[in-house]
Amino acid sequence: MPLFAAVSPYGLRDFVEEELIALDVKVVKKEERAIYFQSNWLKAYEYNYTSRFASRVLYSFLDFAAYNEEDLYFNTKKHDFAKYIGCDQTFKVDAKVFHGTTFRDQRFVALKVKDAIADQFKEKFSSRPNVDTENPDMSVHVRVYKNQISLSLDLSGKALHERSYKKRLGEAPLKENLAASLLRFANWSPEQPLVDPMCGGGTILIEAARWAAQIPAGHLRDFAFQRWKNYQQPEWEKRKAEIDANINTDVELSLWGADISGQVLENAKQNAKRAGVAELIHWQVQDVEKMDLPHSNATIISNPPYAKRIGDKSELKALYKNLAAALKAKGTWDLWLLSGDAELSKELRLKAKQKIPLKNGNIDCRLLNYPVNQPS
Ligand SMILES: C[S@@+](CC[C@H](N)C(=O)[O-])C[C@H]1O[C@@H](n2cnc3c(N)ncnc32)[C@H](O)[C@@H]1O
Structure with a gap:
């Protein structure tokens, strides 16, 4: 069963957990600002679409230990990223280092992972997706905790608080x-x-x-997962119609x-x-x-x-x-x-x-x- 993480704003984790339990997914781990859950892809789409409290939803797909830059590069490269996007699409990589031991420089980590993904495409297809830091089709998050590397993909795209009904004209609007x-x-x-x-x-x-x-929080917007090759479009459209019927x-x-x-x-x-x-x-x-x-x-x-x-x-x-x-x-x-x-x-x-x-x-x-x- 795929593993996802619902990222929570400060202080709202209990509400995020309540929503996940109501969705009947299996909560497997809680961190201060994230709750990990196992579910099929449709439920993860549904959580993206309906959550009133989460900031974003990540697909947590790869964990490994890395003691040098080769470990980081080759372990990343082994994962098949062509499952998600094609050469004509775009991606970006962000990295966060917590208690870094071998790796302390987040830009270096992001660059190595970006190279591994780009090289994988070039070797397979003689072509590669471009980097787009503004509005990429696939956003890869890398987390380094000591020597443990975790990679995830961002299903949400724009943060989930952006429901698309506001023009940012008001003074000091709340998320x-x-x-x-x-x-x-x-x-x-x-x-x-x-x-x-x-x-x-x-x-x-x-x-x-x-x-x-009962208007779903994401009713007016779209999500990054809709641009991926593994997007289960007909199944999601059917489920979305059922939700919207309420x-x-x-x-x-x-x-x-x-x-x-x-x-x-x-x-x-x-x-x-x-x-x-x-x-x-x-x-x-x-x-x-x-x-x-x-x-x-x-x-x-x-x-x-x-x-x-x-x-x-x-x-x-x-x-x-x-x-x-x-x-x-x-x-x-x-x-x-x-x-x-x-x-x-x-x-x-x-x-x-x-x-x-x-x-x-x-x-x-x-x-x-x-x-x-x-x-x-
Ligand atoms: C921090 S903003 C509220 C933002 C709002 N929660 C949102 O999400 O857009 C505070 C608002 O109080 C209004 N305000 C200031 N003084 C006021 C007063 N004496 N009576 C009524 N509204 C006032 C301002 O015009 C401003 O729109």
């Missing part, structure tokens, strides 16, 4: 898989009203709507997004339209400090500005203070804020029930949960 995880951490379910009062490009609400409508946008939802900027909100609406959920979200230009919510009891999940990317610190302190005041004034809320600045979240003057460490790009964040006006 789609991180946004989906906030819903999961907050235990949000489609019956609960959900508000994002500083919604930017609308990622959190769009992910909520697509989840509720899409139901005729769902009752109460999703409400606001932002102070009309232009940003316009962008959010366009994103929602491309995402196929335009009808499922209400939008309103509104300053969070004068917030007038259409509900008196809702889950609020938001990613307010923090000084590291946008906004001036003293103005932002006032924003956090006024947000808390607006919520305390009326209603009952389950508030979840993704904050990248402890000094700002202190201004809420609320006691966090949970603090979950996450990463927004390379910014260390906390997802903070505050029950507001809830009976204790």
